[in-house]
Amino acid sequence: MFDWKRPCTLLLLGLLLSSTMGCSSSLRRSSSEAKTASPVPAPKILHDKVAVIPSLDARLTKLAFFGSGAADVAPLQNPTYKSRFEHAATTRVYPEIYLEYPPPGKKIYFTMTVHIRENTRTFRIVDYETRIEPNWTSSHHSVGIGVLGPGNWRAGTYEADVYINGEKVAMGFFEVY
Secondary structure (H helix, E strand, C coil): CCCCHHHHHHHHHHHHHHHHHHHHHHHHHHHHHHHCCCCCCCCEECCCCCCCECCCCEEEEEEEEEEECCCCCCCCCCCCECCEECCCCCCEEEEEEEEECCCCCCCEEEEEEEEEEECCEEEEEEEEEEEECCCCCEEEEECCEECCCCCCCCCEEEEEEEEECCEEEEEEEEEEC
């Protein structure tokens, strides 16, 4: 007679060892993948909360980023704020600033300029003419910096310097991966 007990025990032991080895290597792989996501520093506002941008009599309270891809018809209507953008899906990155001010009583026009650098080299400089309405007390302004078509951003960390009427008011970083 043939004894099934011994071959079954060896088979179960082999399956148990192979499944344990497989789990162990997949745990190692996922922990190293998590380490590849480099942290992007938080944006810095260069004016203290009580200081104002003299040319606007306004305080800059926030700098944030959002992106858009080729399929986005109106990215400004419902932006998703983040600091990391996938190169295969992103065509434009929008730095957006938030301002607070007393009602100016008249329209105020100003220029928002954004300098984008990659590895300390200037990548793009974009000027955007915008305005504050007479009865507003806060507003947000964004400008899109882009490349032709998705997949054309190079992977890396980019620095964005924001100027209002020639005065540097904020800086931030975003990553394309």
